[in-house]
Amino acid sequence: MKLNKDTYEKCYWCSEPAIGIEHVPPQNLFPKGHRKDLITVPACNQHNQDFSKIDERIRFHMTSMGGESKLAMKHFDTKTIRGLKRKESLGLTIDLVQNRFTTPEGKTHSREKAENWDLYFEKIIKGIYYYHFKRNLISTTHFFSNKMTVLSLSANAHFYYHLLEYELAEFWIEGNSKNKEVFDYKYYYSESEKRFFTVMTFYENHKVIGLSLPIGKKIDDYGLDFEVYKERIEEMNKNKQ
Numbered sequence: 547m548k549l550n551k552d553t554y555e556k557c558y559w560c561s562e563p564a565i566g567i568e569h570v571p572p573q574n575l576f577p578k579g580h581r582k583d584l585i586t587v588p589a590c591n592q593h594n595q596d597f598s599k600i601d602e603r604i605r606f607h608m609t610s611m612g613g614e615s616k617l618a619m620k621h622f623d624t625k626t627i628r629g630l631k632r633k634e635s636l637g638l639t640i641d642l643v644q645n646r647f648t649t650p651e652g653k654t655h656s657r658e659k660a661e662n663w664d665l666y667f668e669k670i671i672k673g674i675y676y677y678h679f680k681r682n683l684i685s686t687t688h689f690f691s692n693k694m695t696v697l698s699l700s701a702n703a704h705f706y707y708h709l710l711e712y713e714l715a716e717f718w719i720e721g722n723s724k725n726k727e728v729f730d731y732k733y734y735y736s737e738s739e740k741r742f743f744t745v746m747t748f749y750e751n752h753k754v755i756g757l758s759l760p761i762g763k764k765i766d767d768y769g770l771d772f773e774v775y776k777e778r779i780e781e782m783n784k785n786k787q
Contacts, residue, residue, distance in 0.1 A: 557590040558676035559669070564588035570673030571729055572601040575608060575748070577621045582724040587676045597669060604666045607658055608748055611693050615749035617727055663694065671756040674721070674733060675742050683742060685758040688765050693752055702769025709775065710755055711745050712782045718745070726750070 557564045568589035576584065609622035667689035675683040690699070690707035699707075711718075714734055721731040721744075733744040742758040759765065770778070 556588060557593055558587035558682065559593040559672055560590060561682055562590040562592075565591055566594050568594045568597075568669070568673060570677060571670045571746075571748075572597075572605070574601055574605045575621075576725060576728050577617065577624075580617070580725045580728050584725070585673070585677055585722065587673050593669070597665070600662050600666055603658065603662060608752070611752055614751040615727075618749035618751075663689070667754065667756055670746065671742070671744060671758065674731060674744050674746075674756075675735075675758075677722075678733065679735065683758055685740075685742075685761060686763075687756060687758050689754055689756045691752065691754045700766050700769060702771060703765045705770040705772065705775035706765075706768050707755055709770070709778050709782070710743065710757070712778075714743060 555564055556562070558568065566589060567586040570585045570587055573581070573584060606622075609618050611618075664687075668687045671687045671689070672683045675681075688699075690704070717734040717736075718732040719734060721733060723730045726747075727750060729746065729748055730750075731744055731746040733742070735742050740760045744756045746754045746756060748754065759767075
């Protein structure tokens with residue numbers, strides 16, 4: 547889709563001239579009938595069409611991981627599977643099938659390259675940020691999902707992620723999603739720390755936490771040791787009672 551020249555002219559990711567729009571998250575996650583006022587941002591060719599193959603790969607995983615959602619299951623059984631049956635998708639289909647495995651307990655899991663996950667959620671995090679603040683997010687991004695194993699994160703970083711939504715409870719701003727059954731989110735930007743946070747929910751069950759880090763900082767700089775983590779969990783559970 548081409549841009550209206552009277553609107554944005556710079557890419558949400560890199561500030562290069564935009565040639566079209568990028569959906570946040572990708573439009574292929576939304577079944578027909580659930581595409582009301584999708585969030586879009588201006589994008590250059592590199593940060594729009596060049597992502598299409600990754601978007602197709604990750605849709606397979608996102609719809610299959612939304613198993614608790616009847617909408618996600620239907621979208622997986624129809625649009626996702628139908629797309630993989632196309633001749634031009636043969637290579638992708640073989641790769642996805644070869645990277646599925648079943649545990650001794652009978653559960654089926656899929657492997658995906660870490661860099662594809664990182665890029666996919668970096669795109670969404672930066673897109674949400676641009677949509678609300680109309681400026682580029684120039685920083686490293688990270689994501690966490692309890693449905694995915696990210697081996698590069700230390701135990702302390704995992705503790706931090708688990709508590710992040712609770713720790714920022716008073717600051718969250720509700721997002722502008724019109725299709726909450728597919729995608730919903732809330733966000734917060736800390737001016738003092740120059741950090742962006744968002745909690746995204748896909749198909750009402752799959753929660754993903756995304757954040758940015760100030761230049762020069764690493765995710766482990768914000769880790770919690772286990773004793774502190776236990777104390778915070780106890781505090782959180784008391785407040786829920």
